[in-house]
Amino acid sequence: MLLGGCPINDKYNFSEVEAKWQTRWAEEGTYEIPDYSDRPKYYCLEMFPYPSGKLHMGHVRNYSIGDVVARFKTMQGLHVLHPMGWDAFGLPAENAAIKHGGIHPADWTFANIDNMRAQLKQMGISYDWNREVATCHPGYYKWTQWLFLQLFKNGLAYKKEAAVNWCPACATVLANEQVKDGGCERCNTPVEKKELAQWFFKITDYAERLLQDLELLPGWPDKVKTMQEHWIGRSEGAEIDFKLDGLDGVITVYTTRPDTIFGVTYMVLAPEHPLVEKLIAGSEREAEIKEFIRKVRNLSEIDRTSNEVEKVGLQTGAYCINPLNGEKVPVLIANYVLLEYGTGCVMGVPAHDQRDFEFARKYGYPVRVVIQPEGIELDAATMESAYDGEGLLVNSGRFNGLPNTRAMKEITSELAGMGNGKFRVNYRLRDWLISRQRYWGAPIPIIYCERCGVVPVPETDLPVLLPMDVEFKPTGRSPLADCPDFVNTACPSCGGAAIRETDTMDTFMCSSWYYYRYTSPRDIDGPWDKAKVDYWLPVDQYIGGVEHAILHLLYSRFFTKVLYDLKLISNQEPFTNLLTQGMVLKDGTKMSKSKGNVVSPEDIVARYGADTARLFILFAAPPERDLEWSDQGVEGCFRFLKRVWRLVASLASTLKTAPKRPSSGLVGLNRSMRRVTHATIKKVTEDISARFNFNTAVSAVMEMVNALYQYKELPETDRDPAVIREAVESLLLLLAPFAPHITEELWEETGHTGSIHRQPWPSFDQAALVEDEVTIVVQINGKVRDRMLVPAGIGAAQMQEKVIQDPRVLKLTEGKQIIKVIPVPGKLVNIVVK
Numbered sequence: 001m002l003l004g005g006c007p008i009n010d011k012y013n014f015s016e017v018e019a020k021w022q023t024r025w026a027e028e029g030t031y032e033i034p035d036y037s038d039r040p041k042y043y044c045l046e047m048f049p050y051p052s053g054k055l056h057m058g059h060v061r062n063y064s065i066g067d068v069v070a071r072f073k074t075m076q077g078l079h080v081l082h083p084m085g086w087d088a089f090g091l092p093a094e095n096a097a098i099k100h101g102g103i104h105p106a107d108w109t110f111a112n113i114d115n116m117r118a119q120l121k122q123m124g125i126s127y128d129w130n131r132e133v134a135t136c137h138p139g140y141y142k143w144t145q146w147l148f149l150q151l152f153k154n155g156l157a158y159k160k161e162a163a164v165n166w167c168p169a170c171a172t173v174l175a176n177e178q179v180k181d182g183g184c185e186r187c188n189t190p191v192e193k194k195e196l197a198q199w200f201f202k203i204t205d206y207a208e209r210l211l212q213d214l215e216l217l218p219g220w221p222d223k224v225k226t227m228q229e230h231w232i233g234r235s236e237g238a239e240i241d242f243k244l245d246g247l248d249g250v251i252t253v254y255t256t257r258p259d260t261i262f263g264v265t266y267m268v269l270a271p272e273h274p275l276v277e278k279l280i281a282g283s284e285r286e287a288e289i290k291e292f293i294r295k296v297r298n299l300s301e302i303d304r305t306s307n308e309v310e311k312v313g314l315q316t317g318a319y320c321i322n323p324l325n326g327e328k329v330p331v332l333i334a335n336y337v338l339l340e341y342g343t344g345c346v347m348g349v350p351a352h353d354q355r356d357f358e359f360a361r362k363y364g365y366p367v368r369v370v371i372q373p374e375g376i377e378l379d380a381a382t383m384e385s386a387y388d389g390e391g392l393l394v395n396s397g398r399f400n401g402l403p404n405t406r407a408m409k410e411i412t413s414e415l416a417g418m419g420n421g422k423f424r425v426n427y428r429l430r431d432w433l434i435s436r437q438r439y440w441g442a443p444i445p446i447i448y449c450e451r452c453g454v455v456p457v458p459e460t461d462l463p464v465l466l467p468m469d470v471e472f473k474p475t476g477r478s479p480l481a482d483c484p485d486f487v488n489t490a491c492p493s494c495g496g497a498a499i500r501e502t503d504t505m506d507t508f509m510c511s512s513w514y515y516y517r518y519t520s521p522r523d524i525d526g527p528w529d530k531a532k533v534d535y536w537l538p539v540d541q542y543i544g545g546v547e548h549a550i551l552h553l554l555y556s557r558f559f560t561k562v563l564y565d566l567k568l569i570s571n572q573e574p575f576t577n578l579l580t581q582g583m584v585l586k587d588g589t590k591m592s593k594s595k596g597n598v599v600s601p602e603d604i605v606a607r608y609g610a611d612t613a614r615l616f617i618l619f620a621a622p623p624e625r626d627l628e629w630s631d632q633g634v635e636g637c638f639r640f641l642k643r644v645w646r647l648v649a650s651l652a653s654t655l656k657t658a659p660k661r662p663s664s665g666l667v668g669l670n671r672s673m674r675r676v677t678h679a680t681i682k683k684v685t686e687d688i689s690a691r692f693n694f695n696t697a698v699s700a701v702m703e704m705v706n707a708l709y710q711y712k713e714l715p716e717t718d719r720d721p722a723v724i725r726e727a728v729e730s731l732l733l734l735l736a737p738f739a740p741h742i743t744e745e746l747w748e749e750t751g752h753t754g755s756i757h758r759q760p761w762p763s764f765d766q767a768a769l770v771e772d773e774v775t776i777v778v779q780i781n782g783k784v785r786d787r788m789l790v791p792a793g794i795g796a797a798q799m800q801e802k803v804i805q806d807p808r809v810l811k812l813t814e815g816k817q818i819i820k821v822i823p824v825p826g827k828l829v830n831i832v833v834k
Contacts, residue, residue: 012645014609018741022121030755031126035519035532037079043536044070045515045575047544047552048085051112051134052092055119057584057591057617057629058545060601064614065581065623065694066543067125071737072688074126075761081536082126083518085133086113089141090507091170091186094440097472104468105440109136119601123610124740126757131521135510140517141442142463143527144510147559149445149456150566156202157434159454163272163297163339164433166194172437173198178551182303193297199444199503200431203558207232207427210557219577221624227549233428238412239343240421242267242320244279245328251275251320254342254426257349258411259404262396263370265360266348267320267331268313270339271296279318279331289314289333296335304335311336311359323420324411325397334359340430350386351378357386370395371404432555434506439470439479441504449491449498458492464500478502511552512559515539515574534570542575549580579692582626584617591629599629611739612638618738619698640702641742644735647708648746651724656751658721668789670720671772673711677727678768680704684734685761694738701734730762777828778803785812796823803829 025031046066049059070082086109093105113134120127133140151157165174169189173196178185203210211232214225237256244250251267269276271293280286292314296304303309313334320329329347336355337346350360350367360367367380373391393399399407415421435444443464445457457464467486470479480486480502491498519532544552553575560574583590586597604613616637621627648655662674680700687697708727711719728750736743736756747756771792776799778786786808790799800823803809809831816833823829 010646010649012642012742014611014641014742015606017745018122018124018610021741021744022124025755026121030757031082031128032130033079033081033128036535039077039079041081041536042073042078042541043081043515043539044073044541045081045083045518045539045543047542047548048087048511048514049116050090050092051086051088051109051116053112053115055116055123055601057599057601060123060613061581061584061617061623061627062543062545063120063123063125064617065579065692066541067614067740068618068688068694068737069541069543069692070126071740071757072761074757075733075736075759076689077760081131081518082128083131083133083521084120084125084127084129085131085514085518086116086135087507087511087514088113088134088136089441089504089510091172091438091440094438094472095170105472106136106468109440110134122605123601123614126740131518133514133517133521135442135507135514136440138463138465139522139524141510143517144442144505144513145445145457145462145464146459146527147513148442148505148509149459150568151201151562152446152456154562154566156205156562157199158202159197159199161195161197162200162433163193164196164198166192166196168192170438173433173435193299196435196437198433198435199446199501199505200433201558203432203555204427204429206558206561207234207429208425209561210429210554213557213561213573216573217576217578220575221546221578221580224546224549224553224578224580228554231429231550231554233426235426235428237424237426238408238415238421239424240323240347240415241419242323242329242347244331245319245321247278247318249275249278251331251345252343253345253347254424255347256426257352257408258415258421259393259407260349260352260370261322261324261347261411262393262399263349263351263368264322264327264329264347265350265366265368267329268334268337268346268348269316269331270337270344271333271335272339273333273344276316276333279316283317285314285317289316293333299335304338309335311355311362313359313363323415323418330365341428342426351380351383352386352388354386354388357383368395432506432558434509435503436506437478437503439466439472439504441507442510443480444501444503444505446501447489447491447498448501449494449496451496452491452493452498455491455493455498461492478504480504508551508555512555513563515556516563516569530568530570537569538571538573539575541577541579543579543581545583546580553578579623581623582621584627584629586629588628604634608634608638609641609741611641611742615641615698615739618694620695622695623692640705641739643709644705644731645742645746647705647712648728648732648750651712651728652750654721655725655728658725660722660725662720662722662726666720666723668773669711669714669718670723672775672789673707673720673723673727674768675771676704676707677723677730678764680734681730681762681764682769685764688737697734698738701731701738704731704734732756733759733762774826776803776826778806778809779828779830780812781832782830792826794825796825799823799825800829804831 044066046062070080074080088109093109096108097103097105148157165179167174167184167189169187170184174184179191183190211234235256237254238258239252239254241250241252280289311334313332316331316333318331320331322329348356350356351369352371369378369380370393371391372378372394373389378387390404393402393404393407399411412421412423443466445464447455447457449455467483470483472479487499489498489500516528516533519536520528523529556574563569564572589595591598601613616634619637620633666674683700684697687693732743732747744756773789774792775787776790777784790802800821813833818831818833820832
């Protein structure tokens with residue numbers, strides 16, 4: 001059926017076209033995907049969004065990229081899963097309830113979901129909406145709780161008292177990864193330290209596998225893998241015990257430089273180190289030191305470790321003994337040492353560590369050289385900076401003269417033999433803190449009983465539902481704690497009075513497994529059907545922002561490895577290939593309301609249509625690069641689509657009666673046009689499949705349209721209808737993943753049945769790419785005056801002769817003297833006349 005029941009005309013009514021096809025796709029279930037197929041599977045996934053209420057251009061870019069991939073792979077004959085859902089728990093919904101009063105987080109969230117779903121459908125994204133999930137729905141978070149219980153039962157979830165990152169504005173705990181430059185990543189409020197009993201996952205048990213298995217991910221950007229490597233922070237070194245002088249106990253230090261142990265002139269503990277209280281008890285400086293500790297604890301990790309922040313220390317009055325030379329070493333506390341790293345203490349080696357050097361010079365501690373670079377004699381008294389390179393040991397007893405790299409092993413071995421040390425691998429990674437003192441999250445399924453202790457909620461009692469009648473106040477503890485009907489319960493073990501855990505889970509818990517749920521979104525017997533997960537997983541192509549390289553991607557990898565070990569899945573990594581798209585900028589900065597440079601997708605769609613919005617955002621820059629918004633660029637893409645519409649409209653009658661395939665004996669401009677068609681098929685196919693260079697793929701299609709317009713201007717008797725038909729059909733098929741509505745309409749208007757998005761992707765004819773003739777430029781005095789076809793590979797002399805004898809050229813040079821002819825084979829002939 002033709003649009004509006006009328007023949008195709010040259011007016012491109014995008015709003016009518018797009019509404020028509022969005023309705024038909026929904027009615028016919030065009031993008032609903034069966035669970036299984038005989039075709040090879042392909043799982044294409046973009047990171048699901050938080051339902052903030054409105055799409056922004058970053059969303060449009062992310063989802064347009066994914067849609068091109070999904071549509072392209074479908075047309076290539078793969079069975080493509082392309083789902084969408086909502087990362088729907090989190091602080092903004094609860095903060096909206098506090099700010100506006102009377103609006104419940106659930107109502108706010110689901111209203112936003114409805115709005116954003118409508119926007120995505122308006123963009124023509126090919127999602128299977130039957131697989132939609134929302135992490136705040138009880139049918140989803142029941143299984144989030146179930147997964148928590150599996151980790152708990154297998155010793156991977158535990159609760160402990162810990163100094164945590166506390167955002168006073170959001171009134172909740174933040175994971176280390178959610179602290180940016182010393183502030184809350186959501187509101188930028190300076191983060192404080194606070195002692196709380198918190199739930200953790202033992203991600204550190206998987207540190208080595210998370211690091212080594214990066215080798216299994218050749219389809220991930222190197223920068224993302226490097227970021228994860230640095231975050232995991234594996235190092236090899238020694239753990240050394242320094243006995244306390246005159247007190248029971250030892251200070252255990254981890255160092256990657258045991259070769260410098262003879263250069264230790266002081267020891268520094270983190271102010272929070274459990275030994276500190278013992279060391280200062282009853283001393284004259286006890287009150288002063290405790291006040292220093294209090295101030296330091298409120299500083300962020302960034303503030304304490306930044307090179308720009310002054311390093312401050314205090315002596316405790318205690319000493320420890322160097323196990324290899326027996327020297328007494330003063331014990332200090334300092335703001336730059338963190339309890340969470342290593343063992344919470346650092347041995348000060350001023351001659352061979354720049355931070356220690358500056359600290360020692362400031363406080364007057366000795367600087368002792370123990371490694372000399374070959375051929376250079378370092379003088380501790382005149383050193384202006386630390387030497388941290390390789391060399392030979394000096395001032396190091398029996399180890400003098402050894403290369404320091406060899407001494408590392410020999411010194412550690414000697415310490416181990418003495419019972420004062422051992423080889424150790426250390427990681428920067430810390431266990432994943434999942435407790436949040438807020439309401440809008442999945443309740444942690446734990447019950448506390450005075451008689452039975454910590455009791456997991458029985459799986460048959462899941463989900464532990466969030467109560468709806470809750471008062472929202474940022475009090476510093478979960479609003480659930482003030483809900484007696486939720487808190488008070490019976491112990492599942494003894495039946496006695498008990499209370500529930502009132503913290504909720506970090507939302508990264510919900511997003512660490514959502515891609516499994518898409519395979520069985522309505523399963524009531526488990527989080528997924530293992531057969532379906534084994535069929536679809538891992539995700540073949542994952543698409544999202546590089547800002548998630550540490551948080552979401554690392555947690556998802558951890559979860560996958562745990563699930564694999566528990567035999568719940570068969571894949572060891574969640575995402576085979578990863579594309580991290582760049583940001584959308586305007587006036588050189590990221591779009592934001594505060595900067596007043598936001599461009600609304602709704603406005604662009606209303607003015608130009610979804611296909612124009614998609615095409616611009618795919619054409620303007622390679623996907624991994626930042627994209628600078630351009631109103632002129634959008635206008636240009638809109639004009640291009642109108643050109644495509646007019647072109648096809650003008651050729652519609654020819655297309656319907658033309659033979660399906662051109663003959664094999666094409667010559668001249670007909671052969672040249674067919675060459676352009678097949679060169680474009682080859683270019684677009686390679687750009688999408690091998691490199692995701694959508695911008696150059698679109699550019700190639702634009703050049704093909706230009707060639708078709710030129711070809712169309714030939715006399716009708718010189719054009720081959722079959723060449724036109726093949727070219728226009730290929731054009732629409734190549735453009736379909738980028739601009740799905742207009743191509744669907746033009747496909748139907750030119751007499752085809754069945755959706756264009758279910759047609760096979762065109763293949764190029766290698767024979768058609770062979771150039772029998774090439775188009776050269778004819779210049780007169782350097783100005784282009786004509787173009788003509790010449791045999792491919794023709795020599796310079798032959799090309800010159802052919803050009804100057806051409807009737808058109810003879811006419812252009814009539815009455816003029818040819819001074820010189822400059823031929824460039826395969827390119828041009830320049831005729832100089834006077």
